Amino acid sequence: MRMKLFLFVLLALFMTAVVVAQEDTEIDSVVTVSPPAPVANLVGVDTPNDNGHSISLSWELSPDDATLGGTVTKYVIMRSESADGPFIVRDTVAAGMTKKADNGVKEIEAEDYFARNTDFYYKLVALAGDLKSESEVFGPVRGVGQWFNTGKWSVVAAVGLFTLVTLFFIRRAKSGAKLYIRPLAGIDAVDEAIGRATEMGKPILYVLGLGTASDIATIASFTILSRVAKKVAEYQTSILVPCYDPIVMTIAQETVKTSYYDAGRPDAYNEDDVFFVTNQQFAYVGAVNGLMIREKPATNFYLGKFYAESLIMAETGSASGAIQIAGTDEVTQIPFFVVACDYTLIGEELYAASAYLGREPVLLGTLKGQDYGKAMVIASILIGIGAALVGWTGYVDLFYVGP
Amino acid sequence: MRKSTMIVTLVVVLLFIASWIFKTMTAPEVDSTFDALTQGFLVTFAAFLTLAIMSFLYQDNPFYKFAEHLYVGVSAAYAMTLGFWSTLVGNLFPRVSETLCGWFQVEFSGQHDWQFLIPPILGILLLMRLSPKGGWISRWALAFIVGTTAGLNLPRFLRSDFIEQISGTFLPLLVDWEGFGHFFSNLSLSASGQFVAILSNFVIVSGVICGLIYFFFSKEHKGAFGSASRYGIWILMITFGASFGYTVMGRISLLVGRLTFLMDDWLGIISG
Numbered sequence: 001m002r003m004k005l006f007l008f009v010l011l012a013l014f015m016t017a018v019v020v021a022q023e024d025t026e027i028d029s030v031v032t033v034s035p036p037a038p039v040a041n042l043v044g045v046d047t048p049n050d051n052g053h054s055i056s057l058s059w060e061l062s063p064d065d066a067t068l069g070g071t072v073t074k075y076v077i078m079r080s081e082s083a084d085g086p087f088i089v090r091d092t093v094a095a096g097m098t099k100k101a102d103n104g105v106k107e108i109e110a111e112d113y114f115a116r117n118t119d120f121y122y123k124l125v126a127l128a129g130d131l132k133s134e135s136e137v138f139g140p141v142r143g144v145g146q147w148f149n150t151g152k153w154s155v156v157a158a159v160g161l162f163t164l165v166t167l168f169f170i171r172r173a174k175s176g177a178k179l180y181i182r183p184l185a186g187i188d189a190v191d192e193a194i195g196r197a198t199e200m201g202k203p204i205l206y207v208l209g210l211g212t213a214s215d216i217a218t219i220a221s222f223t224i225l226s227r228v229a230k231k232v233a234e235y236q237t238s239i240l241v242p243c244y245d246p247i248v249m250t251i252a253q254e255t256v257k258t259s260y261y262d263a264g265r266p267d268a269y270n271e272d273d274v275f276f277v278t279n280q281q282f283a284y285v286g287a288v289n290g291l292m293i294r295e296k297p298a299t300n301f302y303l304g305k306f307y308a309e310s311l312i313m314a315e316t317g318s319a320s321g322a323i324q325i326a327g328t329d330e331v332t333q334i335p336f337f338v339v340a341c342d343y344t345l346i347g348e349e350l351y352a353a354s355a356y357l358g359r360e361p362v363l364l365g366t367l368k369g370q371d372y373g374k375a376m377v378i379a380s381i382l383i384g385i386g387a388a389l390v391g392w393t394g395y396v397d398l399f400y401v402g403p
Numbered sequence: 404m405r406k407s408t409m410i411v412t413l414v415v416v417l418l419f420i421a422s423w424i425f426k427t428m429t430a431p432e433v434d435s436t437f438d439a440l441t442q443g444f445l446v447t448f449a450a451f452l453t454l455a456i457m458s459f460l461y462q463d464n465p466f467y468k469f470a471e472h473l474y475v476g477v478s479a480a481y482a483m484t485l486g487f488w489s490t491l492v493g494n495l496f497p498r499v500s501e502t503l504c505g506w507f508q509v510e511f512s513g514q515h516d517w518q519f520l521i522p523p524i525l526g527i528l529l530l531m532r533l534s535p536k537g538g539w540i541s542r543w544a545l546a547f548i549v550g551t552t553a554g555l556n557l558p559r560f561l562r563s564d565f566i567e568q569i570s571g572t573f574l575p576l577l578v579d580w581e582g583f584g585h586f587f588s589n590l591s592l593s594a595s596g597q598f599v600a601i602l603s604n605f606v607i608v609s610g611v612i613c614g615l616i617y618f619f620f621s622k623e624h625k626g627a628f629g630s631a632s633r634y635g636i637w638i639l640m641i642t643f644g645a646s647f648g649y650t651v652m653g654r655i656s657l658l659v660g661r662l663t664f665l666m667d668d669w670l671g672i673i674s675g
Contacts, residue, residue, distance in 0.1 A: 020469055024667065035537075060613075085598075091441070108512070109512060135646055152558065152562070154566055155558050155561045155562055155566060158565060158566060159561065159562055160555070161559075175627030178620075179621065180572075180621055180623075181619055181620045181621055182619075182621070182622065182623050182624065184620075212552070213548055214552030214556055215547075215550075215556075216553075216556065216560065219549065219553060229409070245547060247545075247569050248528060250532065250541065250545060251545055251549065253532075254541075254542065254545065258485060276479075277475060277479075278475045278478045278479040278482065279478075279479070279482050280474075280479070280481075280482065281473045282474075283474040283477075283479075284475075284480040285454065285469070286471040286475065287475045289459065289472060290463065290467070290468065290469075290471050292462065293462075293463040300585070308654075324610045331642070331643075331646065332459070332646050332650055333651075334643055334646075335643035335644065335646050335647035336647070336650075338640075338643060339592060339647070340658065348618045349618070352620055367620055367621065368621050370620075371619050371620055371621045371622075374615045374616075374618065374619060377565075377569055378612050378615055378616075380569050380570060381608065381611065381612060382612075383573045384569070384570065384572065384573035385572075385573055385574065385575070385608065387573065388574065388575050389575060389577060396570060396573055397451060399567075399569055399570035399573075400570070401562045401566055401567060
């Protein structure tokens with residue numbers, strides 16, 4: 001009997017121990033499945049120097065962040081137009097990140113539209129597998145557009161400095177000071193090439209390239225076209241200007257027309273000499289090549305913005321026996337012109353060509369201003385290298401341009 | 404028309420018809436005779452146009468002229484049609500007129516954005532060129548286009564082509580000296596060994612400065628200045644040479660693409 005009682009007590013103790021142990025295990029597992037701690041101090045501010053379609057958010061990491069040895073692997077940014085919701089998912093960021101801009105677009109019809117001057121509320125959801133915890137709602141905050149981007153002050157300073165130098169040299173040129181500019185073979189050859197076409201009784205082909213009216217190379221080309229057209233009018237030869245872009249064609253027509261008027265030969269101007277071909281790259285090349293073979297121009301000018309068509313045109317022109325002068329600021333196309341043309345204006349030489357041809361005080365002063373601008377660039381680089389050497393980061397920061 | 408031209412034209416037409424028949428008969432997986440005829444014609448015509456354009460390498464000829472005029476005409480018409488339907492119908496009308504949206508069966512945006520009327524007004528001003536007396540009005544639109552686009556481009560170019568280029572050249576020309584062994588430890592161009600890094604930085608800095616000196620127009624290139632200028636143009640020419648080779652490789656791939664079409668899709672003598 002005692003033995004039975006002893007075994008019963010022993011069994012009861014064992015069962016009790018098992019139950020207690022199970023309870024401990026349950027308590028342990030409850031601890032494991034508890035949600036992670038949320039992020040703290042979520043703050044949103046209007047993103048500076050933008051058009052107002054963005055809010056910059058920052059927060060303190062959840063104590064359970066994966067980078068701190070916890071279980072939170074990512075955070076979900078949620079936004080609402082009301083503090084009570086409903087909230088929509090705007091973005092997801094990885095663990096360890098403490099800031100992110102909620103950017104959108106300005107187009108109303110776009111899916112990612114971000115209204116400016118509108119109150120928004122944000123919250124961050126910390127995710128640890130299937131578990132999550134939400135931060136406190138922050139808001140209201142609104143995106144406002146700024147008139148000026150203060151991050152680009154260095155651009156303003158560069159424009160101002162360059163303008164002052166240019167104005168100084170324009171004044172000098174206007175006051176009669178002799179400004180020396182070195183000869184450039186490609187530009188000296190322009191008059192010679194026009195004369196050759198006149199002697200041969202053949203037209204001049206002037207190609208403005210594939211650029212639009214907003215490209216600097218195209219704008220530079222207009223000024224050269226003006227000088228070439230004036231010479232053409234004076235020498236009573238003819239010029240052909242096939243155009244790729246309708247707007248460029250319109251400006252080219254105006255340019256040539258004005259040059260003919262300036263040369264006192266308005267009657268000789270033929271509007272059909274400046275014509276639109278097509279704005280499909282290789283169809284345009286095919287047409288210009290055909291023109292070269294059939295009209296056999298004595299001189300070809302390729303001045304402006306060029307892409308893959310440069311070698312095709314220059315090679316055809318070379319085969320047709322024309323004297324060729326090319327110029328572009330497209331670095332990848334300059335080599336093709338160098339190998340296939342008689343003269344090539346490299347990059348800035350194209351911009352300088354109009355000043356060379358005109359010798360007008362304004363253009364000469366601009367050219368001088370550009371040269372002094374380059375001198376300042378060289379000086380800035382040398383100082384910058386010295387600054388990098390001695391760790392003077394303040395100087396390097398002067399050249400930072402914001403987004 | 405010369406007799407030789409007529410003979411060549413006749414031969415090409417016969418070859419075209421023969422190719423069309425052959426490609427029609429061998430057209431894979433088509434539902435009807437019409438589909439087979441269409442597919443055979445398209446492949447043959449594409450091959451004909453390819454060869455017609457390539458014939459320019461020999462000399463100008465009627466086939467090239469035909470292909471050229473067809474290409475120019477189709478591309479210009481396509482661009483105009485695309486411009487009308489995507490720019491006017493797709494972008495302008497939904498913002499300015501519910502009635503026009505109804506005519507062209509596109510969805511109205513829901514509100515009138517009158518600022519979008521400025522571009523068509525400028526376009527109409529440009530078209531005033533067609534008027535003998537009002538042609539001068541188009542200059543206003545031209546002035547606006549050139550002025551605004553040049554102004555908008557200025558800060559962009561100053562940033563990317565000027566200021567960021569300057570700061571990108573602030574490169575160290577000295578290293579923390581840790582002995583000859585460490586200095587020459589890694590001579591691979593793709594590695595970041597001290598010697599290669601310094602050499603690379605030196606070439607960049609000297610190339611930029613001497614390249615700028617080459618573009619000095621207001622000083623004669625003589626003496627030390629001339630030597631720096633010559634070094635600058637050498638750097639430029641080496642860059643152009645590398646760019647030339649790289650671009651030619653890309654062009655060869657275009658040629659291979661057309662030859663593959665001729666050999667595979669048309670003649671079927673290689674498998675794609």
